[in-house]
Amino acid sequence: MPRVCEICQGAKAILRRPKTGQSICKECFFRVFETEVHNTIVDNKLFRRGDRVGIGASGGKDSTVLAYVMKTLNERYDYGLDLFLLSVDEGISGYRDDSLETVKRNKEQYELPLLIVSYEQLYGWSMDAIVETVGRKNNCTFCGVFRRQALDRGALMLDLDHIVTGHNADDVAETILMNIFRGDIPRLGRCTEIATSGDGYITRSKPFKYAYEKEIVMYAYFRKLDYFSTECTYSPNAYRGYAREFLKDLEAVRPSAILDIIHSGEAMQVASEVKLPSQTSCERCGYISSNRVCKACVLLEGLERGVPQLGIGKSVKKTQDLLAGRTATRSGRAVDVVHFDKLRKHAQEMRHERCTGCTCDTSAPGT
């Protein structure tokens, strides 16, 4: 005896929602899933009409569903957004090559322009080359630091106003747990925010902040979306893995646990006496940094001088002070990392070219 949809009372139920416990049919599922994301976007005023929005696309399930849903909602509700796919190629053979093929197919399927920025091209080092040098121990540190900057660089190349990422409710809950376990109060405050302004950089947001991973996977399945699923071939983040397992065990007992954790995280206030590091720009590359030289530049210098442990662990602050005021040493393989001021100027010129007949002055700095 098939169960009937609890929303339309007509069609056969094909899914039980973890959020509400309701059993619903395929069409109702598509509608409620899309509408909830739309409500998240509207309630949080994530976009303005005319915004150029890059979808951080990895070829995985979350970003593939995000690209599809963003395109659908932009058309259905006439947001007036210019959408782009923005991908980072870390240079991990057998992993990223395959997932980038998926992104290239998505580009055709969704008819969205695609920009791929690679570590090799931006920094002169692919992850494969980095792992060859540093081994498999700290490579995730390099990857994380480089990815964040790579997305900002790509965003300036496309002159974006905004980057959306596929982080879902499970990811956010997991990050909240990890920050609590580590006592990382500044990060706890930041990770619950749906949008971060990035201190004058491009705004980043998570339209799937309240969307359950289960529903994202089901959505991809029922819409027959084309995505890629393999773990990164280099050492997985074991700590996150445990947090994830713990979260999944909690969810199995109590499906609302994921949203409960997000709400708890949002309700926690960072006390005003907790000092958040003040921000300045890196004197080498112009990237936002809490030190005179940013982490990416420190890591790069370490790689190029053959002392990759330079930027890792407790010595970071010391190294950053040490490097301040010195010019970077360049070995044969290194590329000159483009300064952010140059990228910003380029973005401004692109903006000028688009606004035909306007009177904006491209020679004026930082408008």
Next chain:
Amino acid sequence: MSITVDVEFSGGLELIMKDKVRQATVSLPATADGKPTTVRQVILYVRDNLVADKPQLFSTENTVRPGVLVMINDSDWEVEGENDYQVQDKDKVLFISTMHGG
């Protein structure tokens, strides 16, 4: 009497199966101890016969591990009775891992 069930793996689960198979046909007795065969028996069969590597990524405590979605004939198994669903001949059971990649 026996029944055959079509099992499929995706979301990265195929990578821990023998020969990285995405699909297999499984033959099971229609009843066990006088009771109809349930999807739990299918899960245990897969765990014991098809998983090559890291069985804990597929199954814990005699069912799928949390984070593995199960689709029975294109429906979420949570609307079909989960572990106690009585499998029919020619049923399709799909296992999707949600723990891989973003």
